[in-house]
Amino acid sequence: MSELLNFNYPPEPAVDRVTLFADVILPLPLPKLYTYRIPFEMNDDVMVGARVIVQFGSKRILSCIVADIHEQAPADYQAKYIMDVLDDTPIVTVPQLKLFKWIADYYMCTLGEVINAALPSALKLSSESRIQLHPHFNPEEDDIPLATQEVKIIYALQQNQAMTFTDIGNLLQIKSYHKFIKSLIQKEAIIIYEQVSDKFSPKVVKKIRLSEHFVQGEGMLEELFEQLTPKPKQLDILLNYLQKVPVHQDVNLNYKGIEKSVLTNNPHLSKSSIDSLIKKGVLEQFDQIISRFPVDDSPRQLPMNLSEHQLQAKDEILGLFKEKDTVLLHGVTGSGKTEVYIDLIKHALEGGGQVLYLLPEIALTAQIVTRLMKVFGEKLGVYHSKFSDNERAEVWQGVLSGRFQVVVGVRSAVFLPFHNLSLIIVDEEHESSYKQYDPAPRYNARETALMMAHLQGAKTLLGSATPSIETYYNCKTGRWGLVTMLKRFGEAQLPDVELVNTREEQQRKTMHSHFSSKLLDGIEQRLKRHEQVILFQNRRGYAPFIACDECSWIPKCRNCAVSLSYHKFGNELRCHYCGYHEHMPSDCPACGATTLKSMGFGTEKIEDELKLILPDAEVQRMDLDTTKKKNSYQQIIADFENGKTNVLVGTQMVTKGLDFENVSLVGILNADSIIHFPDYRAHERAYQLFVQVSGRAGRKGKPGTVFIQTRDPMQAIFRKVISNDYESLYEHEIEERMRFSYPPFVRMIKVTVKHADERTSENAAIVLAKDLTDKLGKQQVLGPEIPYIFRIRNLFLNEIHIKLPRENVNLRSAKGLIAQAIQQLYLLPDFKGIKVVADVDPM
Numbered sequence: 141m142s143e144l145l146n147f148n149y150p151p152e153p154a155v156d157r158v159t160l161f162a163d164v165i166l167p168l169p170l171p172k173l174y175t176y177r178i179p180f181e182m183n184d185d186v187m188v189g190a191r192v193i194v195q196f197g198s199k200r201i202l203s204c205i206v207a208d209i210h211e212q213a214p215a216d217y218q219a220k221y222i223m224d225v226l227d228d229t230p231i232v233t234v235p236q237l238k239l240f241k242w243i244a245d246y247y248m249c250t251l252g253e254v255i256n257a258a259l260p261s262a263l264k265l266s267s268e269s270r271i272q273l274h275p276h277f278n279p280e281e282d283d284i285p286l287a288t289q290e291v292k293i294i295y296a297l298q299q300n301q302a303m304t305f306t307d308i309g310n311l312l313q314i315k316s317y318h319k320f321i322k323s324l325i326q327k328e329a330i331i332i333y334e335q336v337s338d339k340f341s342p343k344v345v346k347k348i349r350l351s352e353h354f355v356q357g358e359g360m361l362e363e364l365f366e367q368l369t370p371k372p373k374q375l376d377i378l379l380n381y382l383q384k385v386p387v388h389q390d391v392n393l394n395y396k397g398i399e400k401s402v403l404t405n406n407p408h409l410s411k412s413s414i415d416s417l418i419k420k421g422v423l424e425q426f427d428q429i430i431s432r433f434p435v436d437d438s439p440r441q442l443p444m445n446l447s448e449h450q451l452q453a454k455d456e457i458l459g460l461f462k463e464k465d466t467v468l469l470h471g472v473t474g475s476g477k478t479e480v481y482i483d484l485i486k487h488a489l490e491g492g493g494q495v496l497y498l499l500p501e502i503a504l505t506a507q508i509v510t511r512l513m514k515v516f517g518e519k520l521g522v523y524h525s526k527f528s529d530n531e532r533a534e535v536w537q538g539v540l541s542g543r544f545q546v547v548v549g550v551r552s553a554v555f556l557p558f559h560n561l562s563l564i565i566v567d568e569e570h571e572s573s574y575k576q577y578d579p580a581p582r583y584n585a586r587e588t589a590l591m592m593a594h595l596q597g598a599k600t601l602l603g604s605a606t607p608s609i610e611t612y613y614n615c616k617t618g619r620w621g622l623v624t625m626l627k628r629f630g631e632a633q634l635p636d637v638e639l640v641n642t643r644e645e646q647q648r649k650t651m652h653s654h655f656s657s658k659l660l661d662g663i664e665q666r667l668k669r670h671e672q673v674i675l676f677q678n679r680r681g682y683a684p685f686i687a688c689d690e691c692s693w694i695p696k697c698r699n700c701a702v703s704l705s706y707h708k709f710g711n712e713l714r715c716h717y718c719g720y721h722e723h724m725p726s727d728c729p730a731c732g733a734t735t736l737k738s739m740g741f742g743t744e745k746i747e748d749e750l751k752l753i754l755p756d757a758e759v760q761r762m763d764l765d766t767t768k769k770k771n772s773y774q775q776i777i778a779d780f781e782n783g784k785t786n787v788l789v790g791t792q793m794v795t796k797g798l799d800f801e802n803v804s805l806v807g808i809l810n811a812d813s814i815i816h817f818p819d820y821r822a823h824e825r826a827y828q829l830f831v832q833v834s835g836r837a838g839r840k841g842k843p844g845t846v847f848i849q850t851r852d853p854m855q856a857i858f859r860k861v862i863s864n865d866y867e868s869l870y871e872h873e874i875e876e877r878m879r880f881s882y883p884p885f886v887r888m889i890k891v892t893v894k895h896a897d898e899r900t901s902e903n904a905a906i907v908l909a910k911d912l913t914d915k916l917g918k919q920q921v922l923g924p925e926i927p928y929i930f931r932i933r934n935l936f937l938n939e940i941h942i943k944l945p946r947e948n949v950n951l952r953s954a955k956g957l958i959a960q961a962i963q964q965l966y967l968l969p970d971f972k973g974i975k976v977v978a979d980v981d982p983m
């Protein structure tokens with residue numbers, strides 16, 4: 141059963157009234173929790189995990205989460221009273237509060253920042269919040285008892301669409317109006333949203349019905365007939381309506397009415413007469429809102445029968461779970477890990493627990509959700525950033541209430557209010573998109589999931605065809621369990637990987653722009669056979685930069701130390717770091733020449749050129765630029781699934797997890813840019829990327845081929861990719877990590893110092909590095925150094941890397957010292973305006 145317990149129960153009722161205080165988490169980056177006084181009459185209503193309304197500062201009214209209840213008045217300030225209690229039951233569970241605390245401690249941020257990231261804005265009320273009618277709520281139809289004040293609010297919202305708290309206060313002319321808002325939220329009659337952009341526009345159909353008094357009043361209908369007899373067109377409409385809605389049989393039928401289009405689309409009825417009947421008040425027009433999460437009526441399907449290998453993997457996993465909390469399923473691409481997950485989810489649900497299934501990217505959810513929906517139906521919730529805020533709030537409530545027992549989501553799903561988890565699946569566990577870079581909390585959802593599982597006594601299954609070195613190390617040292625699937629499902633074989641030497645082709649003059657003749661021939665061949673192709677290029681846009689052929693001028697971002705990328709769509713130059721954009725100049729602003737040339741290439745250019753080279757092919761692109769709209773992922777994936785598209789060009793979005801049966805060729809256009817990335821993980825990443833994208837080929841029977849274009853085919857990493865030799869990659873990498881002290885042998889913390897002035901940033905970093913060295917020891921602190929991209933959003937960056945040994949270091953106290961050093965830096969007058977960001981376990 142769920143465990144929505146309070147941290148502290150309110151004390152036993154005493155004869156004397158006790159004065160209680162609540163520590164609350166405000167959704168703000170404050171270092172400490174604030175204490176408010178609980179008014180006596182609310183003593184029984186304030187609960188840990190529930191929201192209360194408080195005044196913060198002189199004006200702001202905010203909702204916040206109660207973290208603790210006690211009798212201790214704050215020592216250094218007079219506690220203000222809590223204004224109102226919003227929830228009858230906690231919306232944040234006790235295990236969640238513990239998790240949030242861990243995130244704040246581990247990732248060196250405030251609880252307020254965690255809460256702010258965790259709660260959908262619809263659950264964060266403030267004086268700026270807005271209120272609208274709940275899209276499901278139909279005031280005419282929904283039969284819920286409402287207080288007079290509530291009716292007033294509903295009526296006003298029907299007229300006004302949206303109102304602020306202040307509007308409601310003015311409307312009711314009373315001070316304690318929050319309870320009515322709260323009650324209406326609970327009755328699902330209204331919803332709250334934070335920003336205008338979050339406003340939920342419900343799907344509405346126009347409907348028509350007879351005005352109430354014609355139906356209810358004795359003899360009224362007969363009278364109406366008489367009235368309309370001289371107007372045959374109007375009478376026709378009335379008769380037609382009564383045919384469809386036989387109110388003489390059951391007056392209640394009138395309530396629902398019919399869709400207006402039923403009448404207006406009827407060629408025998410006059411549209412203008414319909415309108416006159418509405419004007420006269422005979423007919424009544426109203427809007428009906430259509431549900432947001434339509435119930436999936438398609439018949440449930442049983443999970444597929446597991447193959448022998450899958451069954452064995454499943455049994456091994458369950459066996460290992462008896463001794464270990466975490467198991468890695470290392471299964472090659474296309475080995476059928478998803479079906480194993482589904483079976484384990486079923487198993488967990490039968491045991492009565494909740495399940496969280498994490499995916500690194502929204503692009504992956506489309507296919508997986510379809511699959512899971514068929515098996516788990518309305519028990520399945522989906523959580524990601526393409527959902528509107530109110531949809532996310534609905535999933536939140538659904539997890540609390542138990543409506544959703546399985547949730548599929550991207551990294552932020554670790555914040556959901558699970559209270560009875562028994563299994564977490566982290567699919568593609570090696571993915572760096574599990575880590576949030578900015579803003580705080582800079583958490584890694586995989587690590588957070590492990591802690592979450594620990595707090596709730598759940599098991600975690602990590603899955604990947606290319607595990608991260610850290611994870612594999614944990615398996616090798618026996619901390620975690622390891623289960624392997626070496627073969628693809630069914631008859632499918634791993635694809636053949638071939639290297640294409642672009643340097644040679646260039647010398648032979650057989651390159652067509654960025655395509656080798658080998659790759660082009662390969663594509664043409666596949667298309668003739670009605671097979672599909674995926675092309676991967678790690679940059680979006682048309683070209684990473686442009687340059688003047690005469691004077692070598694290169695346009696740079698105003699705010700960042702990067703060149704601007706050229707985007708042909710919109711004919712724009714754009715910064716991928718700050719979003720700055722400008723129109724593409726027609727000639728060079730430096731020398732006036734008209735010879736501006738695009739250099740390098742991104743996905744947009746590949747798409748463009750391929751369409752010219754192969755005019756009959758249907759080419760689509762999937763990258764950040766083509767997936768801005770809510771359903772664009774689904775559309776692109778569906779078009780490719782149905783064979784409407786022949787070639788899919790994309791960034792890392794197309795590289796993993798996707799399952800298309802007809803793809804027989806994968807092309808990697810520029811492998812070298814991926815290998816030569818200045819980072820200790822570059823090889824690991826390159827291997828993962830190449831193997832993952834290769835893994836999209838030949839997944840169902842038909843053999844698959846991969847062409848990797850490179851100028852230097854002798855690089856060692858390629859041999860490992862070609863032979864799919866993860867073990868040898870691991871052996872090589874782990875040795876290097878040990879030798880040069882990198883994770884998993886040390887923990888890293890990256891401290892970035894930012895300032896608008898270059899010298900100040902540098903000097904502050906030097907002072908901070910010195911202080912850190914004094915506090916932590918010389919060996920532990922590297923830098924400061926100026927990063928490759930040394931200026932972003934007008935701030936100059938300097939980085940300090942801290943390496944903390946795994947053994948013999950108290951992580952908590954080390955982080956305490958780092959936080960202290962940062963605080964001390966903030967106090968120095970020389971460095972006013974400085975910003976320091978600590979990133980724990982940076983990726």
Ligand SMILES: Nc1ncnc2c1ncn2[C@@H]1O[C@H](COP(=O)(O)OP(=O)(O)OP(=O)(O)O)[C@@H](O)[C@H]1O
Pocket residue numbers: 444445446447450471472473474475476477478479604605629796797798799835839
């Ligand atoms: N038991 C089964 N019965 C029928 N088809 C199956 C079964 N298991 C897997 N498949 C099919 O095999 C293909 C590969 O499976 P899946 O997508 O789960 O692989 P995966 O291990 O997750 O691969 P990747 O790591 O590349 O994402 C899919 O098309 C899936 O439908």
Ligand SMILES: [Zn+2]
Pocket residue numbers: 697698699700715716717718719720933
């Ligand atoms: Zn910029």
